[in-house]
Amino acid sequence: MAKPKVFVIYYSTYGHVHTLAQSVMKGVSKSGDVDVEMYQFAETLPDDILEKMHAVPKPNVPIIDVDKISEADGVLIGFPTRFGTAPAQVKAFFDATGKLWSSGALVGKCAGLFFATGSQHGGQESTVYSFLPHLAHHGMIYVPLGYPSPYMFENDSVIGGSAWGAGTVAGSDGSLQPNYKELDIAEIQGEKFASVVAKLATVSSNKDQKVAAGGVPEADAVPKESAVEHNTAVEPSANAKPAAEIAPTNPPAPASKNPIRRLINKLKNAL
Ligand SMILES: Cc1cc2nc3c(=O)[nH]c(=O)nc-3n(C[C@H](O)[C@H](O)[C@H](O)COP(=O)(O)O)c2cc1C
Known part of the structure; x- marks a missing residue:
């Protein structure tokens, strides 16, 4: 049986979410039970605006295509906040997924989220839950992070992320970089997410085998x-x-x- 596929898909203007995405990838790869591929959402802002925003050049990561996303068994999506919600680049992608919605192409696929804000109280949690309707309408299974890392209980330094997913705080001028605690949490998120995707794939495969053998699947x-x-x-x-x-x-x-x-x-x- 082919291994289930996880796509890590992110948008990043200044590189913080891209760095988190690399740790998420590392975590997903750890178990060896799933294959993992990294993609980025297409930029929608014109170059002159990006220049004025001091955006960093985009790394050489393939752009996710609307049809491509349905090949994944699970997607980990990362993005920086924009006014406490997802950026237009991610929204534009999802606004183009009507065909996938009408065919139910993403139904039952797992989705997890990770994110960045400029400030500590800039909307890490609102950024996630204002995005959940996209997953719900596609019938996707939202996989939260929970509290798997002791760093998530520390209060003596700024640590992004929460039960909703890994996160980083970039600083209002973007000068902070994801710290080792945030990167560790991101890696754990990838690892936990991969194990959920692998478990569900095993259940589906067992069921398919029973049907192929002519039995009534228990499920x-x-x-x-x-x-x-x-x-x-x-x-x-x-x-x-x-x-x-x-x-x-x-x-x-x-x-x-x-x-x-x-x-x-x-x-x-x-x-
Ligand atoms: C238009 C715009 C809106 C933003 N809104 C917020 C916000 O509501 N809260 C916040 O903490 N940061 C806000 N930021 C800061 C970004 O979230 C921050 O630059 C980003 O998390 C850095 O991630 P990146 O390096 O991956 O782009 C905003 C930035 C821009 C350009």
């Missing part, structure tokens, strides 16, 4: 606890109406054809 079997939902196998109460009188209420679509159901089953099996 598609109606679970016992959903008996209530299906109005079956429930002890009748004293006031219960005969089954024939119960109006059918929104019978669920066949499990194997419903992407949300498949997603829930995948998660159940992964836990």
Whole structure:
């Protein structure tokens, strides 16, 4: 079986997010269970504006293409904040993904986020959660970071990032560089994310093998606890109406054809 693929995709004007992305890549590569590729979002600002902003030259990293992103099993997306939200460059990319949305091409794929702000309180968390609707509308699985690093509990120095993802604080003039604690957190994020993507891929592959062998995949079997939902196998109460009188209420679509159901089953099996 081919290894699942993780894409690390970032946008960076001054290089801070690119540096974080390299640590994220390192973490993803660590397990060896997934293949990893790095991309950057296309620039949308004209050169003269970038020059006035003192933007640094873009490194030689391929530009992500709208169709390409659907080849990944998981994407780790990084960007600097713009007024507490994602930059237009990332938004422009997602605004061009209508075709992927209508075909459900990203449904069930994992996504994690990492970020940079100029100042400590410049919107690290708002930058992430104002981006979550993009993932939700695509039916993607947001994989948060949680608190896997002791550095995340320190209060005596400025450390970017949070339970929402790795982060760095660039300084209002961009003079700070990601410190070793922030880079360590970014590496851990990559590693943890890769393990989630690998687990989900194993579940999917086991299920496909069962179907190929002609068996009913467990994930598609109606679970016992959903008996209530299906109005079956429930002890009748004293006031219960005969089954024939119960109006059918929104019978669920066949499990194997419903992407949300498949997603829930995948998660159940992964836990
Ligand atoms: C138009 C614009 C808006 C910005 N808005 C914020 C902001 O709301 N909060 C903040 O802390 N930094 C803000 N910044 C600073 C950037 O987030 C900072 O330069 C960036 O995180 C550095 O990352 P990079 O080197 O990868 O580009 C803004 C910068 C620009 C150019």
